[in-house]
Amino acid sequence: xxxxxxxxxxxxxxxxxxxxxxxxxxxxxxxxxxxxxxxxxxxxxxxxxxxxxxxxxxxxxxxxxxxxxxxxxxxxxxxxxxxxxxxxxxxxxxxxxxxxxxxxxxxxxxxxxxxxxxxxxxxxxxxxxxxxxxxxxxxxxxxxxxxxxxxxxxxxxxxxxxxxxxxxxxxxxxxxxxxxxxxxxxxxxxxxxxxxxxxxxxxxxxxxxxxxxxxxxxxxxxxxxxxxxxxxxxxxxxxxxxxxxxxxxxxxxxxxxxxxxxxxxxxxxxxxxxxxxxxxxxxxxxxxxxxxxxxxxxxxxxxxxxxxxxxxxx
Numbered sequence: 141x142x143x144x145x146x147x148x149x150x151x152x153x154x155x156x157x158x159x160x161x162x163x164x165x166x167x168x169x170x171x172x173x174x175x176x177x178x179x180x181x182x183x184x185x186x187x188x189x190x191x192x193x194x195x196x197x198x199x200x201x202x203x204x205x206x207x208x209x210x211x212x213x214x215x216x217x218x219x220x221x222x223x224x225x226x227x228x229x230x231x232x233x234x235x236x237x238x239x240x241x242x243x244x245x246x247x248x249x250x251x252x253x254x255x256x257x258x259x260x261x262x263x264x265x266x267x268x269x270x271x272x273x274x275x276x277x278x279x280x281x282x283x284x285x286x287x288x289x290x291x292x293x294x295x296x297x298x299x300x301x302x303x304x305x306x307x308x309x310x311x312x313x314x315x316x317x318x319x320x321x322x323x324x325x326x327x328x329x330x331x332x333x334x335x336x337x338x339x340x341x342x343x344x345x346x347x348x349x350x351x352x353x354x355x356x357x358x359x360x361x362x363x364x365x366x367x368x369x370x371x372x373x374x375x376x377x378x379x380x381x382x383x384x385x386x387x388x389x390x391x392x393x394x395x396x397x398x399x400x401x402x403x404x405x406x407x408x409x410x411x412x413x414x415x416x417x418x419x420x421x422x423x424x425x426x427x428x429x430x431x432x433x434x435x436x437x438x439x440x441x442x443x444x445x446x447x448x449x450x451x452x453x454x
Contacts, residue, residue: 142257142405143222144206145389146396150199154393160195161188164395168235176231176240183232201225212266219261226261230254233395243305246297246352247315247383249399256402259289263409276409286410287360293406294356294372298349307345312337316382322390326381333382351375359410369407376403 154160161184169180187194205225208218230236230252237252238244244251265280276286300306306315316334321327337344355375358368380386380400387398 141206142397142401143202143209147199147201147203147206149389149395150195150202152392155195155395156191158188158191159393160191163393165232168232168238170235171241171243172235173240176236180232180235209264215266219265222261223258226254226257230258242303244300244303245306245311245315245383246300246348246399247306247312247379248319249379249384249387250300251293251296251399253387253396253399253402256399256406259293260402260405260409262289263406274410274413279409283410286406287362290406290410291356291360293403294352294359297352298356301345301349301352307342309339309341311341312344313339313341319383320385320388320391320394322385322388322392326385326390330382330385365410365412369411373404373407376400376407 149155165180165184165187169177169184172180201221202225205218205222208214208221234252234254235241237250237255239251262281263276263279263286267278267280274283274286277283279286281289305311313334316330316337319330321330355368355372357363359365359372377400380398384398384400385391386394387396387400388394389397
């Protein structure tokens with residue numbers, strides 16, 4: 141579904157204008173190391189004179205990925221395509237989530253939605269999920285791999301919150317004040333949140349760093365995973381609203397819904413499910429024999445355990 145949304149967003153009129161390059165792609169070059177900035181600059185140079193062709197191509201790819209994920213026979217091909225496309229978008233379209241610029245923030249969308257698309261795709265890779273304790277356990281990473289990825293993500297959030305650019309007195313206020321909006325009600329929410337954060341950037345950043353690290357480790361170590369995943373989803377959606385402006389989708393120039401919905405999706409994938417594959421066992425008494433009348437052999441009533449399916453059959 142998210143890929144279909146991305147494809148639809150790529151067809152917005154704004155995407156066919158010069159602003160797509162000057163306002164979305166070119167700014168990703170700022171403060172990047174030369175090795176990462178070069179391909180971004182080259183891509184902007186190549187795309188600008190071919191805006192219509194590129195956007196139609198990009199929208200088609202994303203829509204085909206979304207459609208391919210709906211039908212089981214094409215899921216793997218769609219996922220493989222999404223991996224390559226997501227990596228390209230993460231580099232060129234998101235500037236590697238700003239991770240190498242020194243001012244990436246979880247509040248504003250780091251490490252980038254495209255990178256989370258890749259992680260979600262690895263978890264969603266079709267395998268046998270009939271007897272798994274979590275949705276992620278049936279994916280390519282397995283449950284342990286998904287928990288490790290989750291821990292790395294949230295420990296990374298903790299590290300980003302401790303960057304000097306994110307723990308100044310005005311950092312949180314400025315990030316929220318500069319978030320995209322596109323509607324009066326969203327602007328009102330962002331203004332209220334920005335005013336509340338004014339002058340409190342340091343304690344907010346330190347608290348967010350500690351909380352992020354705790355969330356990552358709690359899920360990794362399976363310590364209270366359910367409440368932790370619920371809390372993390374609420375935090376991610378809070379970032380999504382006040383720090384990312386719903387991904388800018390209401391502005392007419394948003395390219396994706398942002399990281400909030402993806403983090404919520406990852407949380408659902410590793411949320412512990414009730415095991416359904418293990419049979420219910422009931423202890424019975426000792427062996428007994430019931431006479432069946434003359435000429436009949438005694439029937440031995442088996443003891444030990446009776447499975448839930450056997451009990452239902454009775």
